[in-house]
Amino acid sequence: MPSFRKLSITLAALMLAPALMLECSAQFADAKQGVSDPKIAAALQQVSAQHIQANIEKLVSFGTRSTLSAQDDASIAAGRGVGAAREWIKSEFERYSKDCGGCLEVKVDSFSQEPADRVTKATVLGNVYAVLKGSDAANAKRIVLVTGHYDSRNSDNFNVTDDAPGANDDASGTAVSLECARVLSKLKFPATIIFLAVAGEEQGLYGSQHFAKMAKEQNWKLEAVLNNDIVGGDKNSEQDHAVVRVFSEGVPAAATDQDLRRIRGLGGESDSGSRELARYVSETGRTYDTGVKPVLVFRLDRYLRGGDHSSLNQQGFAAVRFTEWREDFHHQHQNVRTEGGVEYGDTLKFVDFDYVSRVARLNAASLASLAAAPAPPANVHVLTKDLENDTTLTWETSAGGLATGYEVVWRATTSPEWEHVQKFGNVTRATLKLSKDNVIFAVRGVDDAGHCSLPVVPVPER
Ligand SMILES: [Zn+2]
Numbered sequence: 001m002p003s004f005r006k007l008s009i010t011l012a013a014l015m016l017a018p019a020l021m022l023e024c025s026a027q028f029a030d031a032k033q034g035v036s037d038p039k040i041a042a043a044l045q046q047v048s049a050q051h052i053q054a055n056i057e058k059l060v061s062f063g064t065r066s067t068l069s070a071q072d073d074a075s076i077a078a079g080r081g082v083g084a085a086r087e088w089i090k091s092e093f094e095r096y097s098k099d100c101g102g103c104l105e106v107k108v109d110s111f112s113q114e115p116a117d118r119v120t121k122a123t124v125l126g127n128v129y130a131v132l133k134g135s136d137a138a139n140a141k142r143i144v145l146v147t148g149h150y151d152s153r154n155s156d157n158f159n160v161t162d163d164a165p166g167a168n169d170d171a172s173g174t175a176v177s178l179e180c181a182r183v184l185s186k187l188k189f190p191a192t193i194i195f196l197a198v199a200g201e202e203q204g205l206y207g208s209q210h211f212a213k214m215a216k217e218q219n220w221k222l223e224a225v226l227n228n229d230i231v232g233g234d235k236n237s238e239q240d241h242a243v244v245r246v247f248s249e250g251v252p253a254a255a256t257d258q259d260l261r262r263i264r265g266l267g268g269e270s271d272s273g274s275r276e277l278a279r280y281v282s283e284t285g286r287t288y289d290t291g292v293k294p295v296l297v298f299r300l301d302r303y304l305r306g307g308d309h310s311s312l313n314q315q316g317f318a319a320v321r322f323t324e325w326r327e328d329f330h331h332q333h334q335n336v337r338t339e340g341g342v343e344y345g346d347t348l349k350f351v352d353f354d355y356v357s358r359v360a361r362l363n364a365a366s367l368a369s370l371a372a373a374p375a376p377p378a379n380v381h382v383l384t385k386d387l388e389n390d391t392t393l394t395w396e397t398s399a400g401g402l403a404t405g406y407e408v409v410w411r412a413t414t415s416p417e418w419e420h421v422q423k424f425g426n427v428t429r430a431t432l433k434l435s436k437d438n439v440i441f442a443v444r445g446v447d448d449a450g451h452c453s454l455p456v457v458p459v460p461e462r
Helices: 002-020 038-045 049-060 073-078 082-099 167-184 206-217 257-266 273-287 308-314 353-372
Strands: 104-113 123-132 142-149 192-198 221-228 243-248 293-297 319-324 337-339 342-344 378-383 391-396 405-412 420-424 429-432 439-446 459-461
Touching (some): 049 353, 082 123, 082 167, 104 206, 123 206, 142 167, 142 206, 167 319, 192 206, 221 273, 221 308, 273 293, 308 319, 378 439, 391 439, 420 429
Parallel strands (some): 243 293
Antiparallel strands (some): 104 123, 123 192, 405 439
């Protein structure tokens, strides 16, 4: 049926056409259509491959950063082991804070991890983080967060003395958190940004689990988490240095039975908070010139692998994972050695520092866009009490007062990303000449400068 296929393609092209008429800073079409914030664009220019290289080299210099390695005073003084790494990350955040007049509050979430499969004895873990408090009282409770894990391992989890350089896994992700802190701490945002480096990842995500539980127990309004793990752009022949993968869960780990029934009934498998965050990162990548293109992967993580974002997902927070395109497993979780002509080990020589700086730029752009934007609208509903072909959406105004308008976005049920947008003023209700049965809708808040909130998919209201 060649003629039918041709017609389908033409229709698809026509459906995409309205995407060129957008106004929000996060755009669907091409970068030239985007309204980028000049302050954010200027900050991205400050992200430095040299700083990132120096930080990754410093982390590697601690020899091993195994969570089970030494952290006594003598080892810290000698600069070897996980304790020395933790103290250095803390001092680095403190140094950035000094440069911005004390704008960062630097903390360590320290706790004792009880013995487990890969933890022989009770071990002190420390997650190090810096808080750039929001400048607007009504929005400072809203938080966006970037994280990487600073612990490393070699071939044997229990070998805590041989080198475990962890240059890519995950000094690269830790360096992204540090560089975002250095650059973004020079700006002010209405919402709060947290820059985090966790431990205990290699033993079973213990650091991030503890941190996520703390956030949940303390009722943090954590809107978005960006986890960078293995973003070194390993220099193998199959690497694509122009892209970075962004993994996101589909059906939320924290979904209730009621949520699951709705997801199953309405085709909500691809609209978790994490997935909306992944789409937001994708749009941000089109709005700002970061030098790397996010490629969305619609699954929680890679086969047989896990990451710290899943700890946040477990507690109901939106969280995604950034990872290089093509991993070389000879360079992960391996003692440094050469065998049969193959070089093993996660060493500096395989890391592309320029690539890490581009991933850092994409992270910084996403964090800054989110922290500058209004809160997402609350209680977004689609009215379903009558059978009708038009669609009426209602919502409550975005908390914090930053939104000056709202946008309804939509896409075909089979499409990965938002395709269309319609702008509305400062209202809490909109009717569209489109059937809710045929597309997926969401509503987002927008301010005068074009900063967009995360979109919220409506729940049916009878
Ligand atoms: Zn890792």
